Amino acid sequence: xxxxxxxxxxxxxxxxxxxxxxxxxxxxxxxxxxxxxxxxxxxxxxxxxxxxxxxxxxxxxxxxxxxxxxxxxxxxxxxxxxxxxxxxxxxxxxxxxxxxxxxxxxxxxxxxxxxxxxxxxxxxxxxxxxxxxxxxxxxxxxxxxxxxxxxxxxxxxxxxxxxxxxxxxxxxxxxxxxxxxxxxxxxxxxxxxxxxxxxxxxxxxxxxxxxxxxxxxxxxxxxxxxxxxxxxxxxxxxxxxxxxxxxxxxxxxxxxxxxxxxxxxxxxxxxxxxxxxxxxxxxxxxxxxxxxxxxxxxxxxxxxxxxxxxxxxxxxxxxxxxxx
Amino acid sequence: xxxxxxxxxxxxxxxxxxxxxxxxxxxxxxxxxxxxxxxxxxxxxxxxxxxxxxxxxxxxxxxxxxxxxxxxxxxxxxxxxxxxxxxxxxxxxxxxxxxxxxxxxxxxxxxxxxxxxxxxxxxxxxxxxxxxxxxxxxxxxxxxxxxxxxxxxxxxxxxxxxxxxxxxxxxxxxxxxxxxxxxxxxxxxxxxxxxxxxxxxxxxxxxxxxxxxxxxxxxxxxxxxxxxxxxxxxxxxxxxxxxxxxxxxx
Amino acid sequence: xxxxxxxxxxxxxxxxxxxxxxxxxxxxxxxxxxxxxxxxxxxxxxxxxxxxxxxxxxxxxxxxxxxxxxxxxxxxxxxxxxxxxxxxxxxxxxxxxxxxxxxxxxxxxxxxxxxxxxxxxxxxxxxxxxxxxxxxxxxxxxxxxxxxxxxxxxxxxxxxxxxxxxxxxxxxxxxxxxxxxxxxxxxxxxxxxxxxxxxxxxxxxxxxxxxxxxxxxxxxxxxxxxxxxxxxxxxxxxxxxxxxxxxxxxxxxxxxxxxxxxxxxxxxxxxxxxxxxxxxxxxxxxxxxxxxxxxxxxxxxxxxxxxxxxxxxxxxxxxxxxxxxx
Numbered sequence: 001x002x003x004x005x006x007x008x009x010x011x012x013x014x015x016x017x018x019x020x021x022x023x024x025x026x027x028x029x030x031x032x033x034x035x036x037x038x039x040x041x042x043x044x045x046x047x048x049x050x051x052x053x054x055x056x057x058x059x060x061x062x063x064x065x066x067x068x069x070x071x072x073x074x075x076x077x078x079x080x081x082x083x084x085x086x087x088x089x090x091x092x093x094x095x096x097x098x099x100x101x102x103x104x105x106x107x108x109x110x111x112x113x114x115x116x117x118x119x120x121x122x123x124x125x126x127x128x129x130x131x132x133x134x135x136x137x138x139x140x141x142x143x144x145x146x147x148x149x150x151x152x153x154x155x156x157x158x159x160x161x162x163x164x165x166x167x168x169x170x171x172x173x174x175x176x177x178x179x180x181x182x183x184x185x186x187x188x189x190x191x192x193x194x195x196x197x198x199x200x201x202x203x204x205x206x207x208x209x210x211x212x213x214x215x216x217x218x219x220x221x222x223x224x225x226x227x228x229x230x231x232x233x234x235x236x237x238x239x240x241x242x243x244x245x246x247x248x249x250x251x252x253x254x255x256x257x258x259x260x261x262x263x264x265x266x267x268x269x270x271x272x273x274x275x276x277x278x279x280x281x282x283x284x285x286x287x288x289x290x291x292x293x294x295x296x297x298x299x300x301x302x303x304x305x306x307x308x309x310x311x312x313x314x315x316x317x318x319x320x321x322x323x324x
Numbered sequence: 325x326x327x328x329x330x331x332x333x334x335x336x337x338x339x340x341x342x343x344x345x346x347x348x349x350x351x352x353x354x355x356x357x358x359x360x361x362x363x364x365x366x367x368x369x370x371x372x373x374x375x376x377x378x379x380x381x382x383x384x385x386x387x388x389x390x391x392x393x394x395x396x397x398x399x400x401x402x403x404x405x406x407x408x409x410x411x412x413x414x415x416x417x418x419x420x421x422x423x424x425x426x427x428x429x430x431x432x433x434x435x436x437x438x439x440x441x442x443x444x445x446x447x448x449x450x451x452x453x454x455x456x457x458x459x460x461x462x463x464x465x466x467x468x469x470x471x472x473x474x475x476x477x478x479x480x481x482x483x484x485x486x487x488x489x490x491x492x493x494x495x496x497x498x499x500x501x502x503x504x505x506x507x508x509x510x511x512x513x514x515x516x517x518x519x520x521x522x523x524x525x526x527x528x529x530x531x532x533x534x535x536x537x538x539x540x541x542x543x544x545x546x547x548x549x550x551x552x553x554x555x556x557x558x559x560x561x562x563x564x565x566x567x568x569x570x571x572x573x574x
Numbered sequence: 575x576x577x578x579x580x581x582x583x584x585x586x587x588x589x590x591x592x593x594x595x596x597x598x599x600x601x602x603x604x605x606x607x608x609x610x611x612x613x614x615x616x617x618x619x620x621x622x623x624x625x626x627x628x629x630x631x632x633x634x635x636x637x638x639x640x641x642x643x644x645x646x647x648x649x650x651x652x653x654x655x656x657x658x659x660x661x662x663x664x665x666x667x668x669x670x671x672x673x674x675x676x677x678x679x680x681x682x683x684x685x686x687x688x689x690x691x692x693x694x695x696x697x698x699x700x701x702x703x704x705x706x707x708x709x710x711x712x713x714x715x716x717x718x719x720x721x722x723x724x725x726x727x728x729x730x731x732x733x734x735x736x737x738x739x740x741x742x743x744x745x746x747x748x749x750x751x752x753x754x755x756x757x758x759x760x761x762x763x764x765x766x767x768x769x770x771x772x773x774x775x776x777x778x779x780x781x782x783x784x785x786x787x788x789x790x791x792x793x794x795x796x797x798x799x800x801x802x803x804x805x806x807x808x809x810x811x812x813x814x815x816x817x818x819x820x821x822x823x824x825x826x827x828x829x830x831x832x833x834x835x836x837x838x839x840x841x842x843x844x845x846x847x848x849x850x851x852x853x854x855x856x857x858x859x860x861x862x863x864x865x866x867x868x869x870x871x872x873x874x875x876x877x878x879x880x881x882x883x884x885x886x887x888x889x890x891x892x893x894x895x896x897x898x899x900x
Contacts (some may be wrong), residue, residue, distance in 0.1 A: 115882040121875030245704035303712035314696040402789035416780040431788030442768040
């Protein structure tokens with residue numbers, strides 16, 4: 001099991017580091033990073049606005065992937081599947097917000113962790129019930145198949161380029177939403193001071209449902225996109241959830257900008273670590289040992305990055321307050 | 325001349341454009357009660373937090389018992405002998421009165437890292453704690469949960485905790501706040517006796533108590549000490565009357 | 575005797591009675607289940623020190639459980655193949671002696687808790703939860719990608735490790751070992767809670783600022799508690815490895831962290847015997863609901879959700895009422 005969502009190429013042993021390979025890996029890291037951002041954005045918003053830690057965010061990611069696989073299989077259209085992933089995850093998010101999550105805003109973090117852990121169990125088992133335990137695979141539409149020749153003569157999968165583009169576009173759209181729109185103003189007000197938005201006459205209950213569903217929709221879309229590269233299966237969400245936590249810790253809670261920076265840092269560190277560390281060790285030990293030590297260390301690299309940020313800036317790179 | 329127990333020089337703290345502490349000089353001499361008064365928003369809380377070591381000043385020095393503690397944290401200052409009471413009662417509500425005070429004794433005696441001996445059976449902790457509780461007159465409340473005490477009793481518990489630290493200086497943040505006239509009178513009496521143990525820097529809104537207790541008063545307005553002197557001097561000071569006492573009369 | 579004390583006695587003696595009865599009746603599997611309850615309760619008892627007494631919501635205790643398990647597995651496998659563990663600067667052999675394994679497991683998990691705790695305690699609240707979860711995941715991935723001790727496939731211990739003159743492969747003997755350790759740890763935990771340190775720890779949970787003003791560093795108190803907590807959970811991990819005679823990265827997974835936390839919560843946070851009540855309930859549910867439906871985890875999730883939303887004191891809270899104190 002490779003922890004990354006979408007970091008394909010564990011490097012072939014002994015492959016020399018060339019500029020074009022490095023470039024390709026950098027693109028992979030970027031793609032991994034923007035997908036992580038889609039996951040982390042919802043988490044950080046929900047925490048920033050509602051003060052809630054949501055472990056079930058990974059389940060929404062999984063729900064999106066399954067919705068995409070189900071709808072794509074039924075209709076034959078991948079695009080409809082993508083739309084379905086967004087809609088289904090947002091709807092699932094809105095439902096669990098109304099039924100469960102809103103009872104947890106005033107509770108302590110322990111209750112939030114437990115209740116959302118319980119939701120993971122229910123989501124995972126429920127999905128296994130409906131879809132079975134076997135992984136599903138998504139077919140790419142013709143328009144996204146094949147590779148693109150990049151400057152420098154690298155053939156890079158078209159779909160992965162599309163992921164980078166979609167991720168970056170959504171990141172920009174989200175920042176525009178937060179910084180330039182009325183809804184965004186309310187969200188920012190909610191992060192600053194919960195009583196204040198009540199005083200402004202904003203319907204907080206509705207705002208919270210919208211924010212939660214928004215985060216859920218992004219997670220669901222990310223699940224569908226990454227599920228297309230890998231596979232769609234129960235349990236796919238939690239490893240990504242934990243990486244998204246690392247992103248949030250690095251970026252600072254409640255900060256969209258921090259989430260983007262953190263996600264790209266984590267994506268690049270993980271992908272390049274897996275690519276470069278074994279090669280670096282191969283310079284002074286035999287290749288098979290270098291591979292095992294290098295990849296073991298690479299699997300720890302993002303956590304070491306997180307530890308360094310904690311020592312340097314305990315609140316995260318963009319964190320104002322210390323998250324309590 | 326005696327050394328000041330607490331010596332503050334040139335203390336500055338800004339929050340953006342707001343000058344919460346503006347070049348503050350303050351001394352606390354042995355045996356005295358030095359009252360710090362000022363209108364709301366004058367920067368009293370910010371000053372206390374800097375003295376206690378909870379926030380760091382932008383500039384200036386703080387010396388405690390002759391040592392520069394400007395860079396030390398709250399724990400180190402408490403260990404050097406600064407006993408701070410809190411404005412909003414912040415005793416541990418689930419603890420009994422006795423446990424609250426025992427924790428202070430444990431802190432003073434560095435007996436925190438004892439893992440298997442029941443604290444209540446450790447007379448090195450219980451005896452000094454009971455003594456402090458008796459001195460503030462809470463002996464009959466010893467086994468009660470702090471959260472179940474009356475407001476006045478919780479304020480008195482704060483004093484017992486400070487006493488149990490056997491400090492070199494008391495830093496009392498509005499001990500009278502929310503006390504009824506009866507409670508304020510008995511607390512005034514208690515503080516009066518305390519000054520011989522260690523000097524008190526008393527931040528207080530209750531002017532009756534301040535005028536009854538203080539050997540010296542400093543007046544803080546907009547982060548600056550605008551006047552400092554005896555009770556009579558401050559009462560007579562025209563600037564103080566205009567800036568502060570006048571408001572109370574109005 | 576309060577209702578909680580009575581319930582504690584009932585739980586403690588009940589587990590013993592179940593094991594003895596099952597042994598007499600020849601139900602070996604039930605003895606093994608009782609052993610599993612004792613071991614998982616011990617894991618929960620470890621977490622309870624950090625979570626229940628110190629208020630530290632650690633979602634990474636699988637790290638200590640797994641490290642304890644791997645300590646047992648690694649020492650035993652070296653002993654099994656007569657390969658020294660370390661050859662330089664001194665030669666250290668593996669061992670099959672449980673007491674040595676326990677000490678090593680506790681030392682290793684304690685050290686890991688010190689490192690993870692020192693970093694995680696730079697923050698509190700929700701950050702703390704995410705960071706403990708992340709570091710546990712790091713160790714999980716490390717175990718998977720480090721090939722020397724089985725990687726993803728895990729590591730077999732062969733036969734069970736040894737303890738003095740007992741036949742540890744006899745289910746009742748092994749139960750007795752685990753049960754005794756659980757009772758010793760619960761006894762020590764009871765003492766800890768009443769000690770000066772317990773007072774400071776509870777104070778750090780209730781009001782860290784106040785603790786500082788008394789000259790007690792709350793971070794150091796919490797870090798100490800976190801280490802003790804990790805050591806106890808590490809010990810239970812070593813026993814769990816011996817129970818299954820197998821360790822795998824699954825012991826280190828986030829689900830394991832969640833389960834250990836569920837034992838503590840189902841039983842009642844901060845209750846001395848809460849982890850035992852929770853672990854027992856969990857195993858009973860697993861084996862009864864598991865018979866009703868293969869999707870019993872769905873029902874477990876639903877139950878947990880209902881407990882969190884409507885029965886916050888856990889099992890002991892339901893029976894014994896208002897939380898103890900004094």
